[in-house]
Amino acid sequence: MGSMQVVFWALFVFHVCGSQKVKRQKETEFVDKYGTCLQGPPGNQGRDGNPGVNGIPGTPGIPGRDGLKGEKGECVSERFEDPWRPNFKQCAWNSLNYGIDLGKIADCTFTKLRSDSALRVLFSGSLRLKCRSACCQRWYFTFNGAECAGPLPIESIIYLDQGSPELNSTINIHRTSAVEGLCEGIPAGLVDVGIWVGTCADYPKGDASTGWNSVSRVIIEELPK
Structure with missing residues (x-):
């Protein structure tokens, strides 16, 4: 191996090892800062769970206000039987x-x-x-x-x-x-x-x-x- 090859190999090893070292250092800083691990790739979607039971009935609402007063109606005399015929x-x-x-x-x-x-x-x-x-x-x-x-x-x-x-x-x-x-x-x-x-x-x-x-x-x- 010539001197130039030795120098190139040394630079490659330094670069790879340095990159790995910097990556591990950033991961360590993230865990120290956020208290969790880095998020991996998403998994497969899970199945729907069983329906839950009915909840406790809610309390009655506040009574509504009275509406506006309607117009006065007409007095109509109703007869439900047949009218008298002579x-x-x-x-x-x-x-x-x-x-x-x-x-x-x-x-x-x-x-x-x-x-x-x-x-x-x-x-x-x-x-x-x-x-x-x-x-x-x-x-x-x-x-x-x-x-x-x-x-x-x-x-x-x-x-x-x-x-x-x-x-x-x-x-x-x-x-x-x-x-x-x-x-x-x-x-x-x-x-x-x-x-x-x-x-x-x-x-x-x-x-x-x-x-x-x-x-x-x-x-x-x-x-x-």
């Missing part, structure tokens, strides 16, 4: 001239829409009673063949007292009269409304006449209770 019917006859003393005179079929309503009925027509001795006749309504029970029958009577046989034999007065009333408790559906003539209690019948020489009518109207 429901009525009229049956009319020209000169019935019905001379029976006992039985049905006429009828009029009506469709009742509600069970909780009442029926107002009216018969208007000429009535007459004739007899030689005291007598009484009764005109009344039936509903599907039965008299009103809610609350009482709907009727009208004519009573003729005993007078002289001569006068009673000639009395024959026809007057337009009315039989009218309200009946409750009738179910909804078809209702056969009839007008009848019969006797009064404890009195004999006379010679009755209904609807002579004039118009007779039955008016039926359903009313809310």
Whole structure:
């Protein structure tokens, strides 16, 4: 080995050893200053851990403040049931001239829409009673063949007292009269409304006449209770 080679080798060894010495010195100064080792290269990313348990419920928050006062609303009356619709019917006859003393005179079929309503009925027509001795006749309504029970029958009577046989034999007065009333408790559906003539209690019948020489009518109207 020549002298130049010896010198080059010596410089190389000095450089390498010096560099290592300086590196170790800097590492020692870093550990002394920060109390930790130098960070190595990052490792592989770990897996996610198991979910944690629920934490302790927090304390209630502070109550909020009252909002601004709203505008005054409109007063509206609400009805949740169906509005009431008028429901009525009229049956009319020209000169019935019905001379029976006992039985049905006429009828009029009506469709009742509600069970909780009442029926107002009216018969208007000429009535007459004739007899030689005291007598009484009764005109009344039936509903599907039965008299009103809610609350009482709907009727009208004519009573003729005993007078002289001569006068009673000639009395024959026809007057337009009315039989009218309200009946409750009738179910909804078809209702056969009839007008009848019969006797009064404890009195004999006379010679009755209904609807002579004039118009007779039955008016039926359903009313809310």
